[in-house]
Amino acid sequence: MPKPIRDGKGPRHVAIIMDGNGRWATQRGRPRLFGHHAGAKRVREIVEACPDVGVKYLTIFAFSTENWKRTQTEVAGLMSLFRRYIQKEARALFAENVRVRFIGDRVKLDKKLITLMDELEVMTAGCTGVNLTIAINYGGRDEVARATQRLAQDVAAGRLCPDDVNEETLPKYLDTCVLPDPDLVIRTSGEARISNFLLWQSAYAEYEFVDTLWPDFSAAEFSSLIGSYGLRERRYGGVKA
Numbered sequence: 001m002p003k004p005i006r007d008g009k010g011p012r013h014v015a016i017i018m019d020g021n022g023r024w025a026t027q028r029g030r031p032r033l034f035g036h037h038a039g040a041k042r043v044r045e046i047v048e049a050c051p052d053v054g055v056k057y058l059t060i061f062a063f064s065t066e067n068w069k070r071t072q073t074e075v076a077g078l079m080s081l082f083r084r085y086i087q088k089e090a091r092a093l094f095a096e097n098v099r100v101r102f103i104g105d106r107v108k109l110d111k112k113l114i115t116l117m118d119e120l121e122v123m124t125a126g127c128t129g130v131n132l133t134i135a136i137n138y139g140g141r142d143e144v145a146r147a148t149q150r151l152a153q154d155v156a157a158g159r160l161c162p163d164d165v166n167e168e169t170l171p172k173y174l175d176t177c178v179l180p181d182p183d184l185v186i187r188t189s190g191e192a193r194i195s196n197f198l199l200w201q202s203a204y205a206e207y208e209f210v211d212t213l214w215p216d217f218s219a220a221e222f223s224s225l226i227g228s229y230g231l232r233e234r235r236y237g238g239v240k241a
């Protein structure tokens, strides 16, 4: 098993598609929400592992713009889980110096959840440890469309010249404008697709698709994947130096 990289070769920003909660629950004859609750418990372990393996930014996909298609029971259960997670974990995250941010379109979220999200962002704004970004009602295409709308408004108002729209200016309008691009994207549960996650930002990310279902994903496996990343050669479209 490769050792975690500690000499700056490891990924600074890891993004995770936490997949497999439903199957994990079904395998145990339990409702899907049981799997989501088990999945939520895993988040703490992975956040706590980040400083040990040199990961400064962790971005996790909690609810996509497409997840509204699930049953009303599952959607309501997930929203309630997010509210409870924030209420339960806020103190621990703050105590562990974790800066929490949320990305995604808040418009469709309930007011109580939005308030909790805002409060947690404010509470942890001065934290200087791991940057945890939680994507709720997030979709990469939706994010680019919303960004383009704001960009177009700036052009229409004369604040931005069309000639200045380029690869540097457009990302300033994305939800992730203060974050570096992910170096490594991990997806659990054996599915090999990106499902509309961080489309713009992951253009040159490395990918790891692992069979483990999210509720079984451990700090040891996370650390092992970080170690494997250190063995990869990233060329960004260039050639070997």
Ligand code: FPP
Pocket (backbone or CB within 6 Å): 018, 019, 020, 021, 022, 023, 024, 036, 037, 039, 040, 043, 060, 061, 062, 063, 064, 067, 081, 082, 085, 134, 189, 214
């Ligand atoms: C995908 O698994 C998982 C989700 C849509 C929800 C992710 C949520 C959590 C991990 C828990 C809550 C997170 C936080 C931050 C509190 P799936 O349901 O699609 O699994 P399946 O493919 O096996 O059906």
